[in-house]
Structures are given as structure tokens and as C-alpha cells.
Amino acid sequence: QALAYAIDLNAFNKVVWYGFGKPAVSPVVSTLKQFHTDDVPKYGYDPKKAEALLDEAGLKRGADGTRLRINLDYLPYGDDYKRSGEYIKQALKRIGIDVNVRAQDTPTYTKRVYGDRDYDLSVVWFAGFADPLVGVTRAYWSDSVGKNIPWSNGSGYRNAEADKLIEQAQSSASQTERVALFKKLQQRVQTDLPSIPLLELHFFTVQA
Helix, strand or coil: CHHHHHCCHHHHHHHHHCCCEEECCCCCCCCCCCCCCCCCCCCCCCHHHHHHHHHHCCCCCCCCCCCEEEEEEECCCCHHHHHHHHHHHHHHHCCCEEEEEECCCHHHHHHHHHHHCCCCEEECCCCCCCCHHHHCHHHCCHHHCCCCCCCCCCCCCCCHHHHHHHHHHHHCCCHHHHHHHHHHHHHHHHHHCCCCCCEEECCCCCCC
């Protein structure tokens, strides 16, 4: 939560992604209107709140102003993700967190994040797709933790309530029930915050 408060998503969108997105409030993108809810905990830009949370957690600034040192691995899919890592590095430096940004090829990245979990922060991209069961739940279901399954639950998040909501949504034949389950899931994961939704990217096609 402290990290989320430390990142100015409006500036992140403008500086890193040149405005081709909008700040996200949930892992379910707002274009999936049936499933999306913004009735979730929100973490607006508030560095003072971030610092207070870190102090409460016992992560005090040292003599050099640093609270802790962490590694960040970004998705090796181009400069956008590298710039994202560098932006987050600068944002977290302001609250006393020293970030080492690491670069590697895709096989090394996926093994490190989804297999060995040898990292502290990761910048990654997920597609929302037409249903949260395809694009969202894989990031929170504990069944995939540590199995080296790319684009799954790299955070290592384990929550019995979240798992139950996902499994009920998988087996339910009622669309009304599925919508309610997904909204509860969004509230659960945005409270626990194993990952921080940053932006909903706007894609476009150029044709002649």
C-alpha cells in the first residue's frame, strides 16, 4: 500500500506512456463494464501517507535516508517497460526505498518471476480479455504459485477467500452470480494489494 501511495499514476501515464492510458483503479479494466467496479480501496498519490505506513511497519530511514533496498525486474518487451521501472525507481527513492532495476531476456525474466520468485518488484503487462476468468484471475489464484507458469500469479499471493471466489466463478452457470463474485474479488485483492494496477493502456491501429 505504501508503494501504491508513492506512485503518481497521472504523471506516470504522461511521462512514461505519453498519455496512451489512464490510471487504473482495479485489475478488471473499466471497459469490461459488466464486471468492473470502482467500489474498491483506492491509493491516490500521497507520499506522506506512504512514509507514514513505512514508519508504522518499522522501516525507518537510516542515516543515509534509505529505508530498504530492493530489486525491480521489468518485462523485457521494449523501452516502455524499462522506462516504467526507472520511473518507479525515482518515485520510491523519494520515500526512502533504493531500487536496483535489473534487465534480462524473457526466459530469465519469466523463470525469475514465475518460477524462482527471485525478485522484489516486477513490472508486467496483462491483457484484460473479454472475461476476468481469462485475463485477471490467473494473477491471483494460488494454484499457480512457483510453477514457472508465465503470466500467472507471480506475486505469490495466497488468500483462501480469493481462491474461493475464483473457483466459484469458474463453476457458476449464473452470469449474475459471476459478476457479484468478481466484484467481491476486486475488493479483496485491492485491499490486500499483492500487485498494483497502474494503467489501463489505450491501444490503437494505424492504417493507410
